[in-house]
C-alpha cells in the first residue's frame with residue numbers, strides 16, 4: 050500500500066443516470082438500458098467472498114505478503130480489493146480508495 054497516496058471513502062463506480070444501475074469497473078454505456086448517461090458514484094460497503102495472499106513478487110526486496118479479496122457490494126458488483134489484513138469469507142468491509150486503487154477494511 051502506498052501510504053503517501055490520497056485516501057478517499059468508497060470505491061468509484063459508474064451509475065446510469067437513466068435506469069440507476071451501478072457498475073464496477075466504470076462503464077461508458079449502460080449495458081442495462083443503453084443510455085450514455087453514466088455518472089460517478091461510490092460503493093462504500095461490501096462482503097468478502099474469496100481471499101488470496103500474494104506472498105512473492107519477483108525482483109522485489111522486503112516483500113510483505115499482500116491480502117487481496119474478491120468482494121461483493123449490495124448491488125452485486127464484484128470488486129477485487131486490497132485488504133489491510135486477513136478477513137474470512139462473509140466479513141463486512143468498508144471500501145476506500147488509495148490513489149485509484151480499491152481497498153477494504155473490516
Ligand SMILES: [Zn+2]
Nearest residue numbers: 065068079082
Ligand atoms: Zn441504464
